Amino acid sequence: MLAVVTGASKGIGRLLVERLIKKGYQVVGIARSREALEELKARFGDSFEYVVQDLAKENAEKDVKEALEDLGVNRVDVLINNAGFALMRPLLEHSEEDLQKLFRVLTISPVLMTKELLPFMHRGGKVVMVISGVAFVRTPEIPAYGAAKAALHYLSLTLSEELREKGIKVIRVYPKQVATPFWDKTPKGAISPEQVADAIMRAIEKEKEEVFVPGYIKVAKYLPRWPALTYKFEF
Template structure:
């Protein structure tokens, strides 16, 4: 993610961010299709920010919102091939995403193992969406989404 106002992003920063967070997951899925048998599951790690605006991370939120819609459409396209899609929407996870930029983990950040466990459970139960924690599903139903704004608390 690039943590600065959108107008301060360089073209290269925007292209790189969308390449990694939006284009690469779709391209990787396309490339793997020849080896995915019926019954396979493709997992997209999106983010709860697909449904909200975080002013400190404007391009990241936009890229994850785009990945959400791409994954929704891929789900429809892959259904005919017998391939399942699981979309995962975690809240802030304790990873290098924050620390490599010298930013502490936001309050309430969750452990990567909790996300992995929720993904496995979601696959086992045949879920199309996995929200970690589960209450994040409420974000989908906010009256003004994606206008809702969230500010990280450290």
């Protein structure tokens, strides 16, 4: 079995690489940091290959597909769209470049990566979308991030319907804030990246379509939509 993981160099992505290999997967990691990816290669040897790529760049997904072909990959059993980042500033302080890059990585790339790698996937394959609980609430501290994740939520629902007839399952994962290098200062109440990685592995094994981490944040799905519900992070 072969898995492709974006954002594989640190945080949740790095933990997923470790767990997938432990479960017997061959893993291809995608990230910007060649150094971090080479560290994983030195650690896991033939079980791990990598593609250095910045998913904020146009046509990045096509380049990833070509790189996988160069590596001899002809089948992908699991694709985990995990890469992401946020900008903690008021919306009016975002530049056009900021918005384009953020939506490119968080919203557009997961869809295009799925589309590009679809020829490698077969019935029984799985696409994991690491979304966020903020898809259901308004977050003033990270407004563009919340909007991008809400858009990814919507698009993932549509992808799930379109891929169902091909026998490919889309797994949507909604963690609350996670204690990773994603944050300059970790919010109070943040969960560990290990919790999220373990939940994703269970979802893959049990073929769940929707996962909230921790489970109680599922209540946000049924609360009034923005701007009625606002969530403020505490640091």
